[in-house]
Amino acid sequence: MNFSGRAAPIPGDRPPPRARAFHAQAFKELRLEGVRRDFGNVSALRDLTLTIEQGQFVALLGPSGCGKSTALNCIAGLLPVTGGSIRLDDKRIDTLRTEERGFGMVFQNYALFPHMTVRKNIGFGLKMRGVASAEIARRVDDALRLVHLGEHGHKLPGQLSGGQQQRVAIARAIVIEPPLVLMDEPLSNLDAKLRLEMRQEIRRIHAELGSTTIYVTHDQEEALSLADRIVVLREGMIRQVGTPAELYADPAHLDVADFMGYRNRIEGRLVRSGGGMAAVDIGGAVVEGRTRGELGGGRAVAAMRPDDLVPAREGVDAIVATVESIEYRGREFHGLARTPQGAELHFSSPARLEAGAPVRLAADPRNVLIFEAEAR
Amino acid sequence: MNRSLTERLWAIALWVVVAFFILNLFAMIAAVVTSSFSTRWLGTWFPAGFTTRWYYSAWDEFQLDDVLIVTFEVVFAVVALSGLLGVPAAYAMARRDFPGKRLLMLLFLLPLLVPSITYGIPMATVLYRTGLGGTMSGVILANLVPSLPFVILVMIPFVEQIDPRIEAAARVFGAGTLRLFVHVLLPLLLPGVLAALLLVLVRTIGMFELTFLTSGPTSQTLVVSLYYAVFAAGVRAEQSIDAMAVIYMATTLVWLLIALKFVNPTQIVARAKVPAR
Amino acid sequence: MSTVASRDRLAAPTAPAAPPLRLRLAASGLDGVTLLLVPAALFLIALFVYPFIYGFVLSFEPKSGGALANYLRFFSDSYFSHTVWTTMRIAMPVTIFNLMLAIPIAFRVRLMRHQRLLTTILVLPITLGTVLVAEGMLFYFGPQGWFNRALMAIGLISQPVRLVHNYWGVVISLLITGFPFTFLLTLSYVTGIDPSLEQAAATLGAKPASRFRHIFWPLLLPGLAITFCLAFVQAYSVFPSAVLVGEPAGATRVISIAAYQSAFEDYDYSMASTIAMIMAATQLVVVLVVLGGRSLLYRGPVTGGKG
Numbered sequence: 019m020n021f022s023g024r025a026a027p028i029p030g031d032r033p034p035p036r037a038r039a040f041h042a043q044a045f046k047e048l049r050l051e052g053v054r055r056d057f058g059n060v061s062a063l064r065d066l067t068l069t070i071e072q073g074q075f076v077a078l079l080g081p082s083g084c085g086k087s088t089a090l091n092c093i094a095g096l097l098p099v100t101g102g103s104i105r106l107d108d109k110r111i112d113t114l115r116t117e118e119r120g121f122g123m124v125f126q127n128y129a130l131f132p133h134m135t136v137r138k139n140i141g142f143g144l145k146m147r148g149v150a151s152a153e154i155a156r157r158v159d160d161a162l163r164l165v166h167l168g169e170h171g172h173k174l175p176g177q178l179s180g181g182q183q184q185r186v187a188i189a190r191a192i193v194i195e196p197p198l199v200l201m202d203e204p205l206s207n208l209d210a211k212l213r214l215e216m217r218q219e220i221r222r223i224h225a226e227l228g229s230t231t232i233y234v235t236h237d238q239e240e241a242l243s244l245a246d247r248i249v250v251l252r253e254g255m256i257r258q259v260g261t262p263a264e265l266y267a268d269p270a271h272l273d274v275a276d277f278m279g280y281r282n283r284i285e286g287r288l289v290r291s292g293g294g295m296a297a298v299d300i301g302g303a304v305v306e307g308r309t310r311g312e313l314g315g316g317r318a319v320a321a322m323r324p325d326d327l328v329p330a331r332e333g334v335d336a337i338v339a340t341v342e343s344i345e346y347r348g349r350e351f352h353g354l355a356r357t358p359q360g361a362e363l364h365f366s367s368p369a370r371l372e373a374g375a376p377v378r379l380a381a382d383p384r385n386v387l388i389f390e391a392e393a394r
Numbered sequence: 395m396n397r398s399l400t401e402r403l404w405a406i407a408l409w410v411v412v413a414f415f416i417l418n419l420f421a422m423i424a425a426v427v428t429s430s431f432s433t434r435w436l437g438t439w440f441p442a443g444f445t446t447r448w449y450y451s452a453w454d455e456f457q458l459d460d461v462l463i464v465t466f467e468v469v470f471a472v473v474a475l476s477g478l479l480g481v482p483a484a485y486a487m488a489r490r491d492f493p494g495k496r497l498l499m500l501l502f503l504l505p506l507l508v509p510s511i512t513y514g515i516p517m518a519t520v521l522y523r524t525g526l527g528g529t530m531s532g533v534i535l536a537n538l539v540p541s542l543p544f545v546i547l548v549m550i551p552f553v554e555q556i557d558p559r560i561e562a563a564a565r566v567f568g569a570g571t572l573r574l575f576v577h578v579l580l581p582l583l584l585p586g587v588l589a590a591l592l593l594v595l596v597r598t599i600g601m602f603e604l605t606f607l608t609s610g611p612t613s614q615t616l617v618v619s620l621y622y623a624v625f626a627a628g629v630r631a632e633q634s635i636d637a638m639a640v641i642y643m644a645t646t647l648v649w650l651l652i653a654l655k656f657v658n659p660t661q662i663v664a665r666a667k668v669p670a671r
Numbered sequence: 672m673s674t675v676a677s678r679d680r681l682a683a684p685t686a687p688a689a690p691p692l693r694l695r696l697a698a699s700g701l702d703g704v705t706l707l708l709v710p711a712a713l714f715l716i717a718l719f720v721y722p723f724i725y726g727f728v729l730s731f732e733p734k735s736g737g738a739l740a741n742y743l744r745f746f747s748d749s750y751f752s753h754t755v756w757t758t759m760r761i762a763m764p765v766t767i768f769n770l771m772l773a774i775p776i777a778f779r780v781r782l783m784r785h786q787r788l789l790t791t792i793l794v795l796p797i798t799l800g801t802v803l804v805a806e807g808m809l810f811y812f813g814p815q816g817w818f819n820r821a822l823m824a825i826g827l828i829s830q831p832v833r834l835v836h837n838y839w840g841v842v843i844s845l846l847i848t849g850f851p852f853t854f855l856l857t858l859s860y861v862t863g864i865d866p867s868l869e870q871a872a873a874t875l876g877a878k879p880a881s882r883f884r885h886i887f888w889p890l891l892l893p894g895l896a897i898t899f900c901l902a903f904v905q906a907y908s909v910f911p912s913a914v915l916v917g918e919p920a921g922a923t924r925v926i927s928i929a930a931y932q933s934a935f936e937d938y939d940y941s942m943a944s945t946i947a948m949i950m951a952a953t954q955l956v957v958v959l960v961v962l963g964g965r966s967l968l969y970r971g972p973v974t975g976g977k978g
Contacts, residue, residue, distance in 0.1 A: 096870050116873035129871035133889045133969035142885070143875035176971050194875065401879065408779050411772065416792055418818070419847065422804075422811040429810060437815055479714060482707035492700030498712060505719050507901065509908030511927045512954065515947040516726030517718060519940045539718050542711055571703075600800035602911055607931075621802045624809070624915050632810070639806045643799060650798050659787065659794040660855050 045107050045197050047071050048093075048230070052102035053112075055088050055254075062088040064254040066102070070232065070247075072197075075224055077245035078234045081277065085254040086234045090200050093232065095119050106197065117146075122191030123200040127207065128183045130175040136162070136186050137171040143194035161189040164223060181212045185219065192227060201233045205240065217243060238278055242266060250274050270310060272319055272389045280321040281364045284337075284357075285391055288318040296388040301359045303337040307386030317391035322381045324352060324364035329371075330380035337379045339363055341371045355379065423643070430636035452637040455630065456619055462645075464530065465615040468605070469598045471534045472541050473591050480545030481587055485579075487546065488553035502543045510540060510603040518607040528610030536608040537601055541594045548593065548661065552586030585656070592653035593661060599646050616642050726944035733941050741945035751946070754926040755953060761838070761913075761925065762906035765845045769853040770899055777858040778887070790858070793851035804847050805915035809835055812843060812916075840916035841923045845906050853902045860894030861887075865974040890973045896965035900958045907954055926950045 048070045055063040063085045070076050078086040091097040093104060095116035104112040111119055122143075130139050140161050141154045149157075162168050165185040175183055184204060191199055204220075205213045221244060224231060235241055241248050242262040250257045250265065258270040269275035276283065286300035291313045297306045298318045305320040330336035339355035344367070351370055355363045355377055365379050430448055432441030452458060487499070505513065517536060518527060526532035556579070564578045605615050614622075620642050623635045689695075696702065733740040745751040780786055796804055812818050814831035822828045834840060864887065872882045910927040917923030926946060934943035 094870075094874055096873070116870070117876050117878050119874075120876065121874060123871065123874040125867050125871060127865075127867060127974070129865065129867040131868060131871075131886060132971055132973060142872070142877075146872075146876035146881060174969075174971070190871075190875070200874075404775075405779060408776050412776060412789075415850065418811075419792075419796060421817055422807040425811040425817055426807045439817070439820060479711045483711035486705050486708040490700045490702070490705045492705060495700070498708070501712065501715055501720070505715065507904070508951070509904050509954075511908045511910050511930070512947060512951050513719060513723060515930050515934055515943050516722040516729075519729065519934065519944060520718075520722040520725055522940075535718060539715065542714065546711065596798055600798055600803075602800055602802050603908075606911075607934075617800060617802050620806065621911055621915070624802070624806050635806065636810075639803055642803060646798055646800075646803075650794075654791060659790040660859060 045072055045230075047107065048198060049105045050089075050093075050102070051105070053089070053092060053099050053104060054101035055085075055092055055097060056100045062254050063092070063099075066254070066256060068249060068256065068259070070230065072230050073228050075231045075233065075244060075246045077241035077248045078232065078251060079236070079238060079241040079248050079277070080251035080257075081236060083253075084251040086236075086251050087202055088254075089251070090202050090232060090234050093198070094121055094123050094200055120194070120196055121198045121200055122194055122196035124184075124187045124191050124202065124204045126203045128175075128187040128204075130183055130186055130190075132175055135172050135174060136167065136178070139175065139186055140190045140193050143190065147194070157193055161193040164192075164226070165189045165219070180208050181216055184208065184216055188220070188223065192223070192229065197230065199229050199231045201231065203234055203236070206235075206237075213240075220244060250277065268310070269387065272321065272392065275321045275387055275389070279323055280387065281324055282320075282322045282327055282362075284320045284361050284363070285317060286320065288313060288316055288388075291318075291388075295383065298388055300337065300357070300361065302357065303335060305337070305381070305386060305388075306383040307381075307388040308384065309388045313388065313390050315390055319389045319391050320386055321389065322386045325366045326381045326385035327363060327365040327379050328381070329365075329367055330378045334380050337363070339377055339379060341373055341375050341377050343373055344371050346370070353377075426636050426639050426643075429633055430640045432633060435633075448631070448633040448637040449641070451631075452634040452641070455634055456623060456638055458616075458619075458638065458641065460612075461614060461616050461619045464613060465599065465645075468530065468533050468537065468613075468615055469595055472537045472598050473594050475534070475538055476541040476545045476594055477587065477591050480542050480590070481549055481583070483542075484546045484549035485553050488550045489558065502546050505540045505543045506547065510601070511607075513539070514604050514607045517604075521608055527608055528613065530613040532608045533605050533613050533615070536604040537598050539604070540601070541598060544594060544597070545590045548590040549583070549586055552583060552590075556582050589653075589657045589661070592649070592656060596646065596649050596653050599649065616645065726947055729941050730945035730948050733945075734939055741942050742949075744942070745945060745949060751929055754924055754929045754946075755949070757923065758907055758909070758925040758927075759953075761841055761845065761909065761923065762903060765842055765849060766853075766899060766903040766906050769846065769850045769902060770857070770895065772850060773854040773857040773898075774891075774895070777854055777861045778883075780858060781861050786858075790855060793854060795851075796848045797851050801844060801848055801909075801911050802915070804844050805912045808840065808844055808847075808916050812840070835916045837918055838922050841909060841912050841925075844912035844916055845909060849902055849906055852905065853898060856898040856901065857895065860891055860898065863894070863973055864890050868973075889969060893965050893968050893970045896961050896968075900961050903957060903961075904954050907957075908950070926953075 050066050050068045053063055053066040054061065066085075066089060078089060080086050088097065092099050092112070095111075095114060095118075099112050102112075103110055131142065134142070137155075137158050141158045144154045144157060158171070159168075162171055165188060167182060167185055167189070170178065170182060170186075175186065178186065187204065201220075205216050208216060217240060224244075233241075233244060242265075245262060247259060248262055248265050249259050250269075252273055258265065258274050260268075265274070265278055269278050269280070272283065284298070284300050284305065286298040286305070289297040289299045289304060291297075291309060294308060295306065296309045296313055296318065297304050298320045300320070307320055307322070337357060339357045342354045342356055344351050344353040351367045353365050353367055353371060355365060357363065363379060365377075367377075371377060428441060429435055431444045431446065433443035433445050435441035483502075487495070487502075514536070517539065521527040521532045521536065526535065560578060560582075561574060564574050569577065599615070600617060601615075602617050602621065605618050606621065609615070609618055620635075620638055623630060623638055693702075730741055731738040733744075736744075780789060783789070810816050812834040814833070818834070819828075819831040822832070823830075834843060868886055868890075869882050872886050877885065908927055909925055910931070913919055913923045913925045913928055917925075919928050927950065930943050930946035930950065933939045933946055
């Protein structure tokens with residue numbers, strides 16, 4: 019079983035080669051077709067169509083309420099679908115009950131059985147499958163070793179830290195060798211430092227096992243660092259699917275760009291457009307940037323990251339604004355400025371600027387995206 | 395998650411049991427009400443005729459006007475006293491940690507866990523020995539024993555819910571203890587206090603054993619009078635006893651319905667649930 | 672830490688003043704606010720603890736005979752000693768039955784969306800109280816009442832079944848008032864279990880029966896033990912129904928009746944206290960046995976982890 023589509027593994031991170039302890043069951047793809055989930059007259063998922071190939075690490079990314087957890091629960095069988103179908107290769111699985119689907123799942127609050135030891139927690143799925151106890155013990159040992167919890171097998175979940183509980187939850191999900199591992203915002207309850215450590219763990223475990231994983235998160239940094247492919251959702255619909263690089267540099271819609279960190283959005287009059295570039299007159303300056311396809315209509319929005327908007331060199335066409343506040347970020351300063359037209363700009367500066375002082379800001383057109391202004 | 399046939403059958407069986415219980419409960423209440431309005435009812439499914447005269451005769455016969463007055467005097471005294479003593483005590487328990495607190499908590503918990511007849515007999519003995527037995531004061535004191543802890547136990551979580559930093563903030567801005575109480579605590583605690591006192595009210599109306607053990611002929615509450623009426627049932631007409639029972643039911647239900655506007659039905663049950671350690 | 676000038680050995684060493692008593696007390700949690708609970712505590716000590724102690728002492732001061740005369744009389748005279756068994760014979764089966772019924776029903780009800788209507792209806796018997804339930808039962812479950820009539824109309828029985836003024840009357844009344852109490856407590860324990868635990872078990876392949884056996888039951892058992900104790904103690908103290916719909920002179924002469932009669936018919940307060948003490952002791956023994964068993968179980972939080 020080998021994984022596909024992943025960038026080169028980080029040197030020094032790879033464990034010594036040994037006989038594979040786990041192997042996921044073979045399947046080629048998971049297909050969601052027109053999946054729909056309603057709660058009363060509210061549609062949490064609308065016409066979701068997605069194909070996930072074996073071995074991929076797919077992140078479902080979006081703000082709260084976008085339907086990503088709902089989608090995961092539908093795949094797991096914890097929620098029935100109101101319409102559409104889910105298939106594993108040719109087999110239709112959305113009609114199966116949760117316990118018949120055999121997917122491993124890691125819950126946001128870990129959902130460890132508080133009255134069972136770590137070993138019993140991890141071995142629970144194997145016990146449900148009627149695996150012999152000697153075999154269960156062996157596989158639980160392997161799982162504990164994989165998540166670096168070898169000495170904690172006899173403890174109760176209540177005696178473990180958050181990060182350790184998280185690892186037990188992961189071990190429990192993968193020890194059954196499921197075709198699919200589902201993770202529902204598993205890191206959101208950990209503090210920042212632990213989150214970074216666990217992210218590395220998850221990456222390492224995925225690299226070792228190569229199991230197909232669907233990972234739900236609202237944190238774009240997490241998605242970018244973990245996933246092979248990212249699916250951005252909003253209000254129950256897919257907005258964009260792509261590799262982390264594609265989503266980072268080339269978001270397809272304004273809301274996706276907003277989610278990927280393009281905090282600056284300035285609206286203006288579209289001056290020209292063609293050949294993948296466009297220019298927007300925001301009143302006082304003209305901003306150039308890249309586009310996806312042709313833009314129609316008179317108004318457009320220029321989007322750029324705070325890091326890409328910097329004080330301009332002399333002689334370059336720049337946006338004039340007044341600094342409102344500035345904060346020290348260690349390597350540089352981040353500031354908030356306002357144009358005479360009232361637009362807010364988040365910018366980055368190598369030197370401290372005075373509040374109230376004027377500043378001329380510009381961005382490299384390659385880092386600016388121009389979108390059609392959405393009708394309000 | 396789809397349900398199999400056995401699961402469906404099991405669910406149906408359970409609902410049948412619940413329905414059976416509720417049906418019989420309502421039918422039993424209906425039987426009492428029907429009987430209280432009947433002229434004669436012997437050996438038939440339904441009474442021969444209907445009348446309201448039993449209510450008048452019960453009113454006279456059992457001196458219900460006096461009994462109702464006594465009942466409400468007792469109930470309101472108990473409510474007022476348990477509120478006056480219980481709310482400050484709950485505040486202290488919620489806000490302070492001191493040596494012996496667990497012992498004190500046990501003291502406040504026990505009257506709710508020990509059934510009233512078990513401690514009622516020794517308590518009645520003491521009351522009679524001190525001359526309070528058989529008087530209204532004795533009845534009020536007796537009923538206060540389970541009501542006071544009830545108020546404390548209901549109010550402690552309410553007080554804990556109020557962020558102590560709000561009180562600290564009020565003090566920082568210059569509020570003395572009285573103004574802190576009047577302007578900050580009282581408004582925040584009012585819903586909880588209201589809920590607790592309404593629950594005490596409903597419980598005290600139905601509190602039988604303690605009043606039974608400590609009341610005299612002029613200090614009986616409605617429920618105790620009803621007991622005596624049923625006890626001597628051979629002497630009196632059944633319908634007038636049923637009329638009295640209906641009056642008791644109506645009294646209780648009116649306050650129950652008012653209470654339910656503010657509280658969850660589950661809280662009426664002695665909520666001495668031991669939290670997980 | 673005292674500083675002593677080396678030349679002034681005769682001068683008393685000066686120590687920094689200890690914090691005033693008021694502050695020291697406040698540090699361990701005793702200040703003006705704590706005093707707020709004194710009236711309530713004093714009241715309960717006076718009217719709950721003291722009578723118990725008084726009764727305990729009084730039980731050893733019988734009208735005639737040595738200190739233990741009352742206790743000996745209780746256990747040697749079957750008129751008294753039999754009441755323990757009579758009461759147990761009523762209270763134990765009723766409590767177990769109520770609990771066995773409450774568990775599956777609570778388990779099903781936890782999935783309901785309109786629980787409040789059901790819980791409100793079930794609160795009725797508790798609020799109305801044992802006296803009213805007994806009163807209502809006398810006619811409804813009597814030989815002429817609707818219950819017997821209905822059974823005869825369906826054809827299940829040919830003659831009315833005797834359901835009042837006997838053992839069954841008391842049992843039925845305890846079912847009517849005891850089941851809602853047991854059910855509501857059980858429901859609160861059942862709904863306290865984190866639903867994600869069941870979901871996790873399902874993803875790991877556990878069918879509904881396995882989920883109940885491995886997840887719910889172990890987590891529920893400690894709460895059920897508490898529920899059993901509270902329900903049992905209530906049932907064991909049965910009084911008005913034993914008189915009104917039971918056979919207070921015979922099959923349902925429960926221990927509370929014996930205590931009441933000693934106090935208010937024989938005016939033997941010492942014997943009454945003795946009986947009350949024995950009643951309390953019996954209940955305590957059962958409770959301790961159950962709680963002892965409970966302490967062997969996992970009793971920690973029933974959630975799935977942090978978060």
